[in-house]
Amino acid sequence: xxxxxxxxxxxMGDAVxxxxxxxxxxxxxxxxxxEEAPETLRPKQQRxxxxxxxGMPVEKLADEVGVHRSTVYxxxxxxxxxxxxxNQWLEQLDVEARSRSKVLMRKAGDAVEKALDGGDxxxxxxxxxxxGIVKEREVGPTxxxxxxxxxxxxxKKKDLERRKLEAEIKESxxxxxx
Numbered sequence: 001x002x003x004x005x006x007x008x009x010x011x012m013g014d015a016v017x018x019x020x021x022x023x024x025x026x027x028x029x030x031x032x033x034x035e036e037a038p039e040t041l042r043p044k045q046q047r048x049x050x051x052x053x054x055g056m057p058v059e060k061l062a063d064e065v066g067v068h069r070s071t072v073y074x075x076x077x078x079x080x081x082x083x084x085x086x087n088q089w090l091e092q093l094d095v096e097a098r099s100r101s102k103v104l105m106r107k108a109g110d111a112v113e114k115a116l117d118g119g120d121x122x123x124x125x126x127x128x129x130x131x132g133i134v135k136e137r138e139v140g141p142t143x144x145x146x147x148x149x150x151x152x153x154x155x156k157k158k159d160l161e162r163r164k165l166e167a168e169i170k171e172s173x174x175x176x177x178x
């Protein structure tokens with residue numbers, strides 16, 4: 001990625017972070033004001049994004065779009081506008097998949113109910129097992145002091161993880177070669 005591309009990605013990322021740019025549902029990142037001209041994904045990036053979200057492998061979509069596959073990986077890792085649009089598409093796909101699965105859950109429930117009404121308990125038992133309802137649960141501590149100690153340990157673990165991440169972020173910000 002050239003200096004111009006890096007600068008563009010940085011400006012777009014800063015604009016999104018500062019609320020000067022948005023990522024609309026159509027996945028095209030546009031500036032919403034400020035001193036700079038509006039920025040959007042380039043046509044090749046938009047096409048690559050459509051193919052990528054559609055499930056096409058990077059190597060194939062790179063050929064289709066007319067770029068090297070490494071370019072697509074650079075867009076995914078270093079181009080803030082492309083990343084934001086990609087994340088937007090993934091979020092939209094996730095919402096659609098969840099909606100669809102809710103409809104299918106109703107149909108599955110109806111099928112299980114019919115099977116149970118017909119005397120076939122195996123399907124119902126299998127469903128309960130898959131849902132995690134029919135399985136042994138690990139019982140936690142039975143004394144209040146032990147429960148409190150477990151909570152303290154968990155809080156310490158989370159605090160340690162957070163501090164580690166903060167230190168890594170600080171270090172990466174101080175060292176431009178990471």
